[in-house]
Amino acid sequence: MKKFILRLTLFILVLFVSIESYIRFNHLAIDIPERTINEFGIQCYVPNQSGYWTGGTHQWQINSEGWPGEAPKHLSNLITLIGDSHIENFMNEDDCHLGTLLNQSNLKYNFLETGRSGATFIEYLEIAKYLQSKYKTVKQLIFVKESDFAESIAQEGRKNDVVQVDLEKDEIVPGTINSPFLKKAFYSIKTLFFFRSSLMNAGPRMEFSKQKSKQLQENHSAEYCQKLLQFIKSKYKVDNLIFCLHPETSDEIVTLFEQFGLNYYRFKTEDNLKWRNSPDDVDHWNCFGFQQATKQIRTLLQ
Numbered sequence: 001m002k003k004f005i006l007r008l009t010l011f012i013l014v015l016f017v018s019i020e021s022y023i024r025f026n027h028l029a030i031d032i033p034e035r036t037i038n039e040f041g042i043q044c045y046v047p048n049q050s051g052y053w054t055g056g057t058h059q060w061q062i063n064s065e066g067w068p069g070e071a072p073k074h075l076s077n078l079i080t081l082i083g084d085s086h087i088e089n090f091m092n093e094d095d096c097h098l099g100t101l102l103n104q105s106n107l108k109y110n111f112l113e114t115g116r117s118g119a120t121f122i123e124y125l126e127i128a129k130y131l132q133s134k135y136k137t138v139k140q141l142i143f144v145k146e147s148d149f150a151e152s153i154a155q156e157g158r159k160n161d162v163v164q165v166d167l168e169k170d171e172i173v174p175g176t177i178n179s180p181f182l183k184k185a186f187y188s189i190k191t192l193f194f195f196r197s198s199l200m201n202a203g204p205r206m207e208f209s210k211q212k213s214k215q216l217q218e219n220h221s222a223e224y225c226q227k228l229l230q231f232i233k234s235k236y237k238v239d240n241l242i243f244c245l246h247p248e249t250s251d252e253i254v255t256l257f258e259q260f261g262l263n264y265y266r267f268k269t270e271d272n273l274k275w276r277n278s279p280d281d282v283d284h285w286n287c288f289g290f291q292q293a294t295k296q297i298r299t300l301l302q
Helices: 002-026 098-103 121-135 147-151 180-188 190-200 204-219 221-235 251-259 287-301
Strands: 035-037 043-045 049-052 059-062 078-083 110-115 139-144 164-166 171-173 241-245 264-266
Touching: 002 190, 078 098, 078 121, 098 110, 098 287, 110 121, 121 139, 121 147, 121 164, 121 221, 147 221, 221 251, 241 251, 251 264
Parallel strands: 078 110, 078 139, 139 241, 241 264
Antiparallel strands: 035 043, 049 059, 164 171
8 A cells, every 4th residue: 555655656746747847848838927016015026037928939028127028228218108918018029019119219218118917007007106206207108908997996896916996985905916925836836827727718608707707897998987087187197198098999988088188099000900919819919019009109209
């Protein structure tokens, strides 16, 4: 019996090491950068990290400022690009990052991407306030999708790891990093992370749940947007902010930005599918999409 248990344990150990090595060698699971909360309460990344995207097609990097992508050579005359995983853009090489493309476009400004997966609309404003105090930015471009609005409101579902607003109490609810040491250990064991990710993305029931949740947000996005814009106008300085709206943003949302007197720009595209990272990925752009967005931003800033 002891020999059987010993052999079984040895077999499981060898199997685990083999699977772990295979996943790591082939980069079947994305490397996850470590997050931190800085002295201003802003959730960003530990500076100077790098890792591989799924499949090992390219590496991502966290620059010396604690944000994804390449930092500009100079931080003077700075324009920041604020958003979530759309601007974080780990799925594309650095050459296809919006900040890189804009820094190569011979404008008189320097550009710094400040994207972080999961950030909410109200969190963009908190990040903008922090960046303004640190860098004395010339302008700040905030990239907005309709799904960002509902995620910002605590009454619609509290998310502890992001910044939200409690509209009943008229106050900001800070985010925290849940179980940082446990997460770091979990992400380090690629076998666990790979199978968890596979299960999370599998199954028609799971996909239906995601679609239903997203549809619910979109159905009420104008209502959420109006509440948030009222809060923003009363709590934040918005003079140097430009809200860059996703090309598929509804006319109803655009009208609200106009009514509240906010600077905005809705991207224009003849074919939304050409910009998408994949046909069913509405929220993320491919290299062509970022190249086209760069051209429009250049015109906007000239």
